[in-house]
Amino acid sequence: METEYLKVTEREDEPVDGMQPFDVLNPACPSRTVLRHLTDRWTPLVVGVLAAGPARFGELRDQVGGVTAKVLTQTLRSMERDGLVVRRALATMPPRVDYELTALGRTLVEPLDALRGWAEQHAGEVLEARSSYDEATL
């Protein structure tokens, strides 16, 4: 039987027993696109920075090394659309725009930080593994 991915219209305050309709292993499942966004190039880094609290656009651009304004904007828009971030724009001159994690976005801090932590903590081992592999493959 194929699972259809209809829009969920049920009230989410009446949880359905054992309902787990989303399966990342299924290529047709929308959770795929969700996971894909989480693993976008800059999303984990932006979440990491915003975990410390709201930040202005420029602060984000400065903290997240290497990102350009255009791509940072794209990333933030995508995150906003996915409900991970709120954008609050002050129509002053010069303008000021603050970004802040939503409640949903905050639930991402832990898992994404874990990943980021893994990368930093095990980078050494991975680098060594690569050397070994490349050497053996000569």
Added chain:
Amino acid sequence: METEYLKVTEREDEPVDGMQPFDVLNPACPSRTVLRHLTDRWTPLVVGVLAAGPARFGELRDQVGGVTAKVLTQTLRSMERDGLVVRRALATMPPRVDYELTALGRTLVEPLDALRGWAEQHAGEVLEARSSYDEATL
């Protein structure tokens, strides 16, 4: 002062105090490439499947919906190079190749499964957020 990313030659059994040389926010830091690989399209899914135990190539291809042999091979090779997976090939006919997570790879199961779990559990909310956003943006 700029941190240089030299090959770590120190014995890793004598931990250096507060040593945390890797910083994902630094565009020059090698941990960037590590994180990038972890967030490759198929890596989280492959890790998820291999978490249950070793698997043959065909099993992986079947379980990870939508992946082609070529790309799965690329993913597995990259993971092998990074020391996350061991490839064990039996030179029988027909051939049989088993893939298994290394000790290092196993430490990834928890963080990556957390991410995958997040995607599945919050897919509904994200989908709704997207609808709202798109509707408001009309």
Added chain:
DNA sequence: CAGTATCCCGTGCGATACTG
């Protein structure tokens, strides 16, 4: 069965310049 070999393409991402 477990891959390669080719060919090919969208798009994520970057560089640069410009603006309200």
Added chain:
DNA sequence: CAGTATCGCACGGGATACTG
């Protein structure tokens, strides 16, 4: 300051066919 507008491209990824 916080973007947008353009242009351009490498490259991650896919379709298909073939092989030890």
